[in-house]
Structure formats: C-alpha cells, structure tokens
Amino acid sequence: MAIATESQAAQKASTEAASEKKRWTLNDFDIGKPLGRGKFGHVYIAREKRSNHIVALKVLFKSQLKQSQVEHQLRREVEIQSHLRHPNILRLYGYFYDQKRVYLILEYAAKGELYKELQRCKHFSERRAATYVASLARALIYCHGKHVIHRDIKPENLLIGAQGELKIADFGWSVHTFNRRQTMCGTLDYLPPEMVESAEHDASVDIWSLGILCYEFLYGVPPFEAKEHSDTYKRILLVDLKFPPKPIVSAAAKDLISQMLVRETSKRMPLHKLLEHPWIIQNADPSGVYRV
Numbered sequence: 001m002a003i004a005t006e007s008q009a010a011q012k013a014s015t016e017a018a019s020e021k022k023r024w025t026l027n028d029f030d031i032g033k034p035l036g037r038g039k040f041g042h043v044y045i046a047r048e049k050r051s052n053h054i055v056a057l058k059v060l061f062k063s064q065l066k067q068s069q070v071e072h073q074l075r076r077e078v079e080i081q082s083h084l085r086h087p088n089i090l091r092l093y094g095y096f097y098d099q100k101r102v103y104l105i106l107e108y109a110a111k112g113e114l115y116k117e118l119q120r121c122k123h124f125s126e127r128r129a130a131t132y133v134a135s136l137a138r139a140l141i142y143c144h145g146k147h148v149i150h151r152d153i154k155p156e157n158l159l160i161g162a163q164g165e166l167k168i169a170d171f172g173w174s175v176h177t178f179n180r181r182q183t184m185c186g187t188l189d190y191l192p193p194e195m196v197e198s199a200e201h202d203a204s205v206d207i208w209s210l211g212i213l214c215y216e217f218l219y220g221v222p223p224f225e226a227k228e229h230s231d232t233y234k235r236i237l238l239v240d241l242k243f244p245p246k247p248i249v250s251a252a253a254k255d256l257i258s259q260m261l262v263r264e265t266s267k268r269m270p271l272h273k274l275l276e277h278p279w280i281i282q283n284a285d286p287s288g289v290y291r292v
C-alpha cells in the first residue's frame with residue numbers, strides 16, 4: 001500500500017531525525033512487558049508515543065555500572081553503536097538518563113534471543129548455521145570497515161529479528177559480562193589464544209569467535225569446553241579442535257571451521273573469503289534470512 005509505506009517512511013525518518021538531536025525522557029514512551037534481564041538491568045518493550053514506533057528500552061542501573069567500573073566503557077560503546085547501520089546489527093536510536101538509571105533506546109528484535117533458540121533446538125541444521133554465519137560475516141566486514149572490532153559474537157549477544165534475521169546486540173564485550181548461561185565457562189569459550197594470553201588483538205579476533213560460533217551452531221557446544229577454566233585455556237592455546245561423530249556434519253563445514261580456528265592470527269581465513277567458501281555458497285540463504 002503506497003500510502004502505508006509513505007507514512008512508514010515518514011515515521012522512520014522522524015524517528016531517525018529525532019533520535020539524532022532530541023532529548024528523550026521516559027515520558028516519551030509507553031512501557032510494556034519486560035523482555036529480559038541482564039546484570040546491569042532490564043529490557044522492556046516500549047512504544048514511542050509520537051511515532052508509535054515499537055522499541056526495546058534497556059534500563060541500566062548507574063550504581064551497578066559504577067560498581068563494575070564500566071560506565072566509561074558503556075559511553076564509548078554507545079558512541080560506536082549509535083553510528084552503526086547494518087541489517088544484522090541491532091540499532092541504538094538514542095539514550096537518556098535520570099538520577100539512578102541510564103536508558104538505551106534500542107531496535108526491537110521480535111523473535112528474541114538466539115541462545116534460547118539454540119538450546120531449544122540443541123543444534124542447527126547446516127543451512128540455518130551457514131545462513132547465520134554468512135550474515136554475521138557481512139556485519140563484521142561492515143564493522144571492520146569502520147575500524148570497529150570485537151563485537152563479541154557469542155550466542156548470548158545475538159537476537160533474532162521479525163523476519164528471522166540475526167542481530168548483533170551488544171554494546172561492548174564486557175558491558176554484558178552478566179553470564180546468562182548456566183555455567184561461567186561459556187564466557188571463556190569464545191576467547192582466541194591471543195586474548196587468553198592477553199596479548200595484542202586485532203579484527204582477526206572476530207574471525208576466531210565466528211569460528212567458535214559456527215562450531216556451536218552445528219554441535220550445540222563450543223569446541224574447547226572443559227570442566228575447569230584452566231582446561232579450557234589449555235585447549236584454546238593448543239587449538240585442541242575435535243569434531244564429534246554426532247551430529248553428522250559435512251566435511252565442508254569442518255574445513256571452514258578449521259580455517260578460522262587457527263592460532264596464527266594472520267593465517268585465519270579472511271571474512272570476505274568465508275563468504276566464498278563452498279560450504280557457505282552451498283548452504284547459506286542469499287537473503288541472509290533463515291525462515292523457520
């Protein structure tokens with residue numbers, strides 16, 4: 001309906017324009033049900049009254065942020081996030097604060113949290129995994145092009161949009177350190193060797209993390225998981241990569257993962273090469289959307 005799309009476009013434009021300059025307050029929103037909670041606060045569905053635009057309002061407690069000394073990090077990451085525009089990166093439209101809280105006005109991802117979907121399915125099909133990995137590779141190519149790295153793409157930081165598309169939903173790898181998995185070990189699994197050794201790291205950390213994520217999509221567990229943190233560290237440093245016999249996974253998928261989980265950072269498969277890998281070409285849906 002031409003008229004509908006025109007008003008939608010106008011609405012979008014007004015939200016965009018408004019989000020640049022406007023001083024937002026809580027009165028601009030009708031707050032709906034809570035969507036989830038993190039270490040620093042909760043996220044609610046909300047409607048911006050003027051535009052009727054549905055958003056997610058993330059409420060962070062200043063006390064918690066101060067206690068964990070992440071407020072400067074949140075500021076830096078909000079600055080980065082508000083300038084990123086990509087279909088697979090969750091939009092930050094704006095923010096405001098009051099005495100006790102900081103409020104982030106975020107894009108609403110209607111199909112919820114990826115890690116819950118992965119737990120529900122145990123593991124994804126090769127088509128679904130490849131479609132997600134390709135869309136995340138495109139988002140990371142976009143970020144690296146803007147000298148933004150370290151989007152910390154573990155399952156807990158990924159959301160699913162209304163059309164089934166993945167959205168990277170974090171503002172800073174340590175802002176969301178609240179570990180929403182049952183065990184803490186989940187947070188270590190994504191660290192590449194150079195970070196375990198807390199050495200210098202560059203955009204190739206994202207290639208490593210995407211390789212870990214691809215493995216977890218296909219097997220339901222990250223590759224270097226171990227009971228003790230010290231064992232996980234050792235397995236990461238040794239790149240002790242093993243492929244279980246079940247579920248059955250194609251040789252092409254294992255080849256891609258083996259080319260991403262390489263200790264030598266300069267030898268990891270570049271993201272644009274990933275998009276040309278046979279496993280991606282044969283399995284990823286070109287639209288970047290996996291229709292359940």
Ligand SMILES: CCc1cccc(CC)c1NC(=O)n1cc2c(c1)/C(=N\C(=O)c1ccc(N3CCN(C)CC3)cc1)N=N2
Binds near residue numbers: 036109112
């Ligand atoms: C404060 C919460 C938090 C802590 C740490 C990290 C993150 C990023 C993932 C977040 N979330 C965050 O920032 N979020 C930003 C967000 C956001 C979370 C979100 N949606 C949802 O959380 C959600 C959850 C469940 C849902 N349903 C579940 C049941 N289904 C049948 C229907 C759909 C639908 C939407 N949209 N923008």
